Amino acid sequence: MPKEPIQQRLKDLPLTKRDAEQLAEEFVLEQIGSTPAIGAIRETDSSFVIDIEVSYPRVIMDEATGEPRKTRFIELGKIGELVIDKFKGQVIDRPRYYDVQNAIREKMNFISESVEKALVRVAADQFSLLPFAVHLHTPVIDVLSWLLLRGSLQLHDLDIVPAEPAQKLISTLQPLEQVRLIDIRGETVVPGPILIGIEERFERTDKQLSAALAHYFREGYHFIDSIRQVLGPHLTLSSIMYERAVESEEPILLSLQQIEKDFNTFYRAERLLKLPRYLVQLEAIGVAEKEVRSGTTMWRGLPALYQNLRNEELLEPVGRMFA
Amino acid sequence: MAKRKVLLIGRNNEPAEVLMVPWFPQHDTDNLCFPASLMMVMYYYSDYYENAEINAATPKMSLDQIADMCLCSRENGTRIDNDLAARISEGMRALRATLKLGYSLEEVRKHAEKGLPTILIYDGHYLLTGLRGGAHAGVYIGTAKNGDPILNNPWVSSLVPYPRPKFEDAWDIRRRRALIIEPVVQKKIDGETQ
Numbered sequence: 001m002p003k004e005p006i007q008q009r010l011k012d013l014p015l016t017k018r019d020a021e022q023l024a025e026e027f028v029l030e031q032i033g034s035t036p037a038i039g040a041i042r043e044t045d046s047s048f049v050i051d052i053e054v055s056y057p058r059v060i061m062d063e064a065t066g067e068p069r070k071t072r073f074i075e076l077g078k079i080g081e082l083v084i085d086k087f088k089g090q091v092i093d094r095p096r097y098y099d100v101q102n103a104i105r106e107k108m109n110f111i112s113e114s115v116e117k118a119l120v121r122v123a124a125d126q127f128s129l130l131p132f133a134v135h136l137h138t139p140v141i142d143v144l145s146w147l148l149l150r151g152s153l154q155l156h157d158l159d160i161v162p163a164e165p166a167q168k169l170i171s172t173l174q175p176l177e178q179v180r181l182i183d184i185r186g187e188t189v190v191p192g193p194i195l196i197g198i199e200e201r202f203e204r205t206d207k208q209l210s211a212a213l214a215h216y217f218r219e220g221y222h223f224i225d226s227i228r229q230v231l232g233p234h235l236t237l238s239s240i241m242y243e244r245a246v247e248s249e250e251p252i253l254l255s256l257q258q259i260e261k262d263f264n265t266f267y268r269a270e271r272l273l274k275l276p277r278y279l280v281q282l283e284a285i286g287v288a289e290k291e292v293r294s295g296t297t298m299w300r301g302l303p304a305l306y307q308n309l310r311n312e313e314l315l316e317p318v319g320r321m322f323a
Numbered sequence: 324m325a326k327r328k329v330l331l332i333g334r335n336n337e338p339a340e341v342l343m344v345p346w347f348p349q350h351d352t353d354n355l356c357f358p359a360s361l362m363m364v365m366y367y368y369s370d371y372y373e374n375a376e377i378n379a380a381t382p383k384m385s386l387d388q389i390a391d392m393c394l395c396s397r398e399n400g401t402r403i404d405n406d407l408a409a410r411i412s413e414g415m416r417a418l419r420a421t422l423k424l425g426y427s428l429e430e431v432r433k434h435a436e437k438g439l440p441t442i443l444i445y446d447g448h449y450l451l452t453g454l455r456g457g458a459h460a461g462v463y464i465g466t467a468k469n470g471d472p473i474l475n476n477p478w479v480s481s482l483v484p485y486p487r488p489k490f491e492d493a494w495d496i497r498r499r500r501a502l503i504i505e506p507v508v509q510k511k512i513d514g515e516t517q
Contacts (some may be wrong), residue, residue, distance in 0.1 A: 033399030034458040247354035
């Protein structure tokens with residue numbers, strides 16, 4: 001039997017782990033971007049599976065001087081993986097550019113939302129002191145006030161407001177029921193055990209309402225969307241200040257311009273006129289403080305509140321990312 | 324030659340001669356190190372480079388405009404490849420960008436001697452922490468007395484000397500990538516190539 005030519009009997013040598021690592025690094029930098037890096041490598045019979053990880057850089061600015069102070073890295077962990085064929089030396093499976101982008105965005109949002117939830121819990125009493133008139137349009141305060149003054153709320157009472165169909169309104173009240181401030185019985189809303197207790201403890205209705213709101217913020221933090229509707233720009237501004245504090249491991253002073261820039265990503269420009277008022281209100285309730293540096297007024301979170309925030313268990317997963 | 328004499332703070336005010344590359348910080352919450360580095364080089368050519376035609380022909384873009392030109396994202400950062408160099412050459416009219424791999428600090432230094440700054444791509448996480456991480460960009464502007472490279476680092480500040488062995492390790496991880504940006508005499512300033 002004729003022998004096979006030697007060229008046909010030659011087999012490609014498989015990639016080494018180092019080759020695969022280098023190939024993956026090239027691929028990530030050229031196809032995905034400069035932020036991700038490669039992590040752990042696992043070898044199978046036919047391939048290398050390589051984690052793609054992100055240490056997200058955060059430059060901590062000294063707002064007083066406008067200069068960067070230090071660079072920290074937020075360990076976002078694994079955001080995808082590459083599979084490299086060991087024999088062909090080719091990437092055979094990979095996340096798309098936008099998959100990585102979304103994964104990073106989601107993890108960054110997780111940090112922001114965790115800070116927001118923790119802040120709502122630790123500053124529940126302070127937030128409940130905001131003047132009611134400044135709260136955004138939300139049925140939460142209206143319904144609590146109604147129950148405190150009138151005892152119960154019939155669905156058909158609400159049908160007189162055509163813009164707010166009763167069922168839709170009821171669904172927005174589910175969070176209040178979850179934290180036992182109200183009971184929804186068929187078509188009737190009545191005070192829940194917590195609201196009844198608050199009524200017994202406080203005589204004045206405004207105090208009752210504040211106490212009910214504080215309870216709602218403290219216990220209903222996981223309904224953060226609903227709480228955002230109540231606290232609106234005040235929560236946004238507080239979160240901007242305390243997220244920076246968490247990143248820097250201390251409350252840092254922010255100029256009005258810096259706050260405006262961040263605030264603008266959440267609210268339309270028309271609201272900028274109100275921003276100083278919101279800050280003054282946050283100062284009045286003990287959530288923010290100001291300091292004048294070289295003639296410029298700067299703002300930051302309160303050190304004591306920041307310490308409580310850092311100790312809040314909701315922030316534990318975020319704390320690990322900053323380790 | 325567009326150079327200036329400086330004193331290196333933190334090195335007992337050691338004197339050094341560096342290119343007059345202005346320093347711009349990257350946005351404090353984003354991965355815009357590459358566009359910030361490119362902005363430094365762009366403003367060097369438009370404001371300090373000693374050739375009036377190059378000064379006039381070099382556009383002055385904002386950080387956002389540069390980030391758009393380089394197709395950067397605030398999450399992923401910048402894809403560093405030959406397409407990026409081509410986009411920069413197209414957008415910068417009188418300048419041409421070339422991506423080099425396996426470059427040496429000696430070659431970079433020679434460019435600087437001719438008045439040409441170079442953007443170096445290295446592992447910024449490694450340089451700061453000793454742990455490997457994402458890629459980072461900085462602009463080489465000169466060399467300290469002992470041979471340490473001096474960079475304008477958009478994360479930190481201008482005039483940062485890095486210990487050469489550690490910097491070389493951080494640069495090795497990114498296969499010693501360097502983006503050379505130099506004037507192209509063959510290009511007319513209206514953008515057409517002769």
